[in-house]
Amino acid sequence: xxxxxxxxxxxxxxxxxxxNIACTYCYLPDRxxxxxxxxxxxxxxxxxxxxxxWAAPDLTVIWHAGEPLVAPIAFYEDALATAERLRPxxxxxxxxxxxxxxxxxxxxxxxLRRHDxxxxxxxxxxxxxxxxxxxxxxxxxxxxRTMAGIRLLQDHGVPFHVITVLSRDSLAAPEELVAxxxxxxxxxxxxxxxxxxxxxxxxxxxAEDLRPRFARFLDRFWRCARESGGFRFIRExxxxxxxxxxxxxxxxxNEQVVPFGILSIGCTGDAATFSPELLGLRNAACGxxxxxxxxxHSLAQMRDSLVLxxxxxxxxxxxxxxxxxxxxxxxxxxxxxxxxxxxxxxxxTTRTRFCELTQMVPTDLILDAVERMELADRPAAAGVG
Numbered sequence: 001x002x003x004x005x006x007x008x009x010x011x012x013x014x015x016x017x018x019x020n021i022a023c024t025y026c027y028l029p030d031r032x033x034x035x036x037x038x039x040x041x042x043x044x045x046x047x048x049x050x051x052x053x054w055a056a057p058d059l060t061v062i063w064h065a066g067e068p069l070v071a072p073i074a075f076y077e078d079a080l081a082t083a084e085r086l087r088p089x090x091x092x093x094x095x096x097x098x099x100x101x102x103x104x105x106x107x108x109x110x111x112l113r114r115h116d117x118x119x120x121x122x123x124x125x126x127x128x129x130x131x132x133x134x135x136x137x138x139x140x141x142x143x144x145r146t147m148a149g150i151r152l153l154q155d156h157g158v159p160f161h162v163i164t165v166l167s168r169d170s171l172a173a174p175e176e177l178v179a180x181x182x183x184x185x186x187x188x189x190x191x192x193x194x195x196x197x198x199x200x201x202x203x204x205x206x207a208e209d210l211r212p213r214f215a216r217f218l219d220r221f222w223r224c225a226r227e228s229g230g231f232r233f234i235r236e237x238x239x240x241x242x243x244x245x246x247x248x249x250x251x252x253x254n255e256q257v258v259p260f261g262i263l264s265i266g267c268t269g270d271a272a273t274f275s276p277e278l279l280g281l282r283n284a285a286c287g288x289x290x291x292x293x294x295x296x297h298s299l300a301q302m303r304d305s306l307v308l309x310x311x312x313x314x315x316x317x318x319x320x321x322x323x324x325x326x327x328x329x330x331x332x333x334x335x336x337x338x339x340x341x342x343x344x345x346x347x348x349t350t351r352t353r354f355c356e357l358t359q360m361v362p363t364d365l366i367l368d369a370v371e372r373m374e375l376a377d378r379p380a381a382a383g384v385g
Contacts, residue, residue: 219365
């Protein structure tokens, strides 16, 4: 019996590998490469996805890896028009851009609003925390230009979220971060702990006490955010709640562990699947993790590639081990393959530090909060006379 058709929910497109700044924790290996995805590659990417019949009814397209706003607005006008022209009537497409915010201007804000493009801005908190790691190619901090971009978004009524990479210092400053976000009018936040990936090795990520430190940070941040009000979305909490509170019979889908749940396409048309961060990495067993190129391969041909079959076998073995061994499997669904690879040396493995921080810590905090609420609502036990 043939395998069921994949369901492609997220398409990650790399308009350019180039980045206009030089963050000290960046893992991207080709951030000096100024190549730009051609119109032919954009067309081939969307054509391959839509002709496959695998696109989910709601397809998210994320323009990421490098600094997407290095590409001109005209590039995206054409790209979005191409996607709309090729899109089947049964598929809705939502575009999103992750940016450092420094190249934003009024024209960009107009484009984002007209096309309802989601936008995330990389901002590591107040000036001292942000400028410690997010520096320009001249070595100077980028805080002022990033905040100028955020103010433009706010002035033009463009919704956005921020992604904050947590360092050793910011883990000790949850109250300061809450106060900063509130003062800056930022109400949607996501956290990534600085980790070891690609070319970057993080001493913080290897620290034995990182899990309890992050747990203390997130617990305190969440409490302060609730007390102060003004936050609409904290990814680590609000993103986890539906998984924890869903009915037992409701399926949980981890798009990173199924072939073509996510498809990542580089600026030359090279394609990878599973974790987006695999695009650009190398490994002895799977080489560069590429399963084909949209100029020469259909998605069906990519599905039959030896690289994909090898990865799928090992990732499935790792998911099976997670299911058997991990009490958090019901909210995680098998982890992130790229972190199993970089932390444990292979896909057919289980627990990672990344799992601890993104799945276990938030789950524990939420369940603890639910238990406290239940205890508070429970009538006091009758005394024994």
